[in-house]
Amino acid sequence: MSAKTRATLERERIEGFYTARRITELYLHPVQGKFDAVHLKEINRRIFQDLPKAGYPSLKPGEYRQAVPPHQDWVKERVMEGISVPSVVAYSAMDDKAIGQLNQTLDGINLTALSALSTENFSQAMGQLYAQLDYIHPFPDGNSRTLREFTRSLAENCGYELDWTRFNIDKHGRNVLCIARDLSVNLLALPHLRDHRTTRSVTLMLDQFAENRNMPDLLRDAIRPSRACAFEEWKEDEAMAAFPELSGAYNILQAAGAYGLRKFPEDRSQREEFIASVRMKIQRSLDAGEVPQGNTYRPA
Known part of the structure; x- marks a missing residue:
């Protein structure tokens, strides 16, 4: 392995060590700004801020x-x-x-x-x-x-x-x-x-x-509406607290539950299958960026 290759690998190792931590910090505490040039530069500065002191003084994070x-x-x-x-x-x-x-x-x-x-x-x-x-x-x-x-x-x-x-x-x-x-x-x-x-x-x-x-x-x-992710992954009270507009989706789901109980009073597995199908339809609407509205369930 040449000296140049060793130096490149060492730079990648050091850079990866520091930047991974800074990117995690940004995920938890993003840069607040207007998504303009100042904002973009600050993100670059924060990610690479440690490298000048880590042996690469010529690097100028946040500069074009x-x-x-x-x-x-x-x-x-x-x-x-x-x-x-x-x-x-x-x-x-x-x-x-x-x-x-x-x-x-x-x-x-x-x-x-x-x-x-x-x-x-x-x-x-x-x-x-x-x-x-x-x-x-x-x-x-x-x-x-x-x-x-x-x-x-x-x-x-x-x-x-x-x-x-x-x-x-x-x-x-x-x-x-x-x-x-x-x-x-x-x-x-x-x-x-x-x-x-x-x-x-x-x-x-x-x-x-x-x-x-x-x-x-x-x-x-790679892109999904945040409320769609919340509907799929969170408990109802948590999702509603973050996204009140999901009320229609949960109202429809609740009404569908009542309908399923009337339709299949003796068959729990069929009720669960029915509710899962309704939930899947709501999920598809949310994933598309739509916000289901209503207080009742109308079977197709």
């Missing part, structure tokens, strides 16, 4: 990376587990135009409008937002961890849960996420590339992974 020299592109090559073809991804030049684009994207975040979207449309909006911010790639390092926390907290503020951990269970999940991210970023990068060699590499990557899912599509698997 330097602009790329003219006629050059900022490109990374990613080697994924079990996949022989590397993924080449290109990012913005992080020049004044890119910073302006970053500010415009962040200023366009409207929590009220996002909160009113269905689950499908919210997933699309979050996938597009993530791809745009990832293409700009404002920081020298740690953009993915920063953006995951930024979008997770944003989703939470809009009444949704964005579970990034589902993509880190195994190498397949990690690869699916990497490919979706790089596909979406490269589509945004392609019109702005400066070097014909980068254009060729990015075009090849888009062709090689064309059949894979992009970020807006992928996030449909």
